[in-house]
Amino acid sequence: MNTVEEIVRVLKNLKSAAIFTHMRPDGDTLGSALALRRALSMLGIRCEVLSEGEIPARFAFLDDVREIRRTPSFDAEAYILMDVSAENRLGELQSLFRRSGRRITVNIDHHVSNPRFCRYNFVRERAANCENIAEIISRLGIKPDRAMAECLLMGLVTDSGSFSHNDVTGSTFRTAALCADAGADVSRITYEVFKKQTKARAEFYASVISRIRYFLSDRLAVAIVPMELMKKYGVGQDATEGIVDFALDIDAVEVSVCLMEVKRGQFKCSFRSKRVNVNEIARVFGGGGHVLAAGCMFFGETEEVLDRLSFTVSQYLEP
Numbered sequence: 587m588n589t590v591e592e593i594v595r596v597l598k599n600l601k602s603a604a605i606f607t608h609m610r611p612d613g614d615t616l617g618s619a620l621a622l623r624r625a626l627s628m629l630g631i632r633c634e635v636l637s638e639g640e641i642p643a644r645f646a647f648l649d650d651v652r653e654i655r656r657t658p659s660f661d662a663e664a665y666i667l668m669d670v671s672a673e674n675r676l677g678e679l680q681s682l683f684r685r686s687g688r689r690i691t692v693n694i695d696h697h698v699s700n701p702r703f704c705r706y707n708f709v710r711e712r713a714a715n716c717e718n719i720a721e722i723i724s725r726l727g728i729k730p731d732r733a734m735a736e737c738l739l740m741g742l743v744t745d746s747g748s749f750s751h752n753d754v755t756g757s758t759f760r761t762a763a764l765c766a767d768a769g770a771d772v773s774r775i776t777y778e779v780f781k782k783q784t785k786a787r788a789e790f791y792a793s794v795i796s797r798i799r800y801f802l803s804d805r806l807a808v809a810i811v812p813m814e815l816m817k818k819y820g821v822g823q824d825a826t827e828g829i830v831d832f833a834l835d836i837d838a839v840e841v842s843v844c845l846m847e848v849k850r851g852q853f854k855c856s857f858r859s860k861r862v863n864v865n866e867i868a869r870v871f872g873g874g875g876h877v878l879a880a881g882c883m884f885f886g887e888t889e890e891v892l893d894r895l896s897f898t899v900s901q902y903l904e905p
């Protein structure tokens with residue numbers, strides 16, 4: 587792995603760069619990429635941000651989002667990867683990256699598992715990759731402007747779960763303070779990214795929440811989202827985001843599940859847990875994920891799926 591000084595030296599000497607986000611971009615990869623693009627542009631380096639697919643609407647409030655491209659508009663000297671924990675996380679951009687040839691490749695990330703697959707690699711475990719980018723920008727001798735600070739703060743707020751995750755440190759808050767001093771508005775970012783919703787979504791959400799079912803003496807909560815309900819409110823699958831987290835907040839609940847019907851008799855299942863290893867539970871059904879957050883697919887009629895689900899969860903709860 588390279589030191590931050592080495593990375594800064596490499597970046598400073600570039601003439602042009604394409605900055606890659608990971609697939610299904612989140613606030614951290616976008617914030618990192620857009621902030622670095624601004625910083626490098628200030629140094630006279632020609633650069634652009636590449637991202638596959640649609641940028642989720644909740645990020646549209648950032649002016650710079652409009653500058654993001656799906657395909658390169660010029661032949662860049664370097665490819666810089668942002669928050670990309672493994673090469674396949676590039677999605678559709680992986681084939682472009684594979685054709686990097688003699689280009690300089692730079693990997694800047696905060697996932698320890700990153701296999702360091704670029705020529706230059708800077709992987710430091712932090713609450714958000716934007717913390718790494720803020721450090722690099724300051725070492726480039728640049729004081730963040732408001733737009734840059736907003737991008738950085740968006741990454742910090744989203745990847746740290748509004749500063750609630752256990753990897754948040756003093757450095758996270760110091761970086762946030764720097765962003766606030768530069769004019770970034772934390773309440774606006776929080777509203778735009780986490781809270782803002784349509785009336786249809788709010789009513790759909792209320793309907794799902796009011797019908798949560800409880801099993802195993804309220805230790806398991808299951809929110810069921812039938813296709814007809816999504817149709818009724820005219821919302822897409824992204825409207826189910828947050829439902830499974832809401833159910834886990836209930837004090838007696840140890841495992842929460844959201845069962846979203848994607849086809850007749852086919853459910854996309856998300857697990858959240860306070861302690862129980864739901865990665866193991868999801869693996870019983872051919873899925874997986876993390877200890878406290880995992881997913882799998884279920885096939886069958888709703889009641890039969892609920893039976894299998896509650897039986898399996900009961901095997902993992904402490905007596």
Ligand SMILES: [Mn+2]
Nearest residue numbers: 614669715745
């Ligand atoms: Mn990240």
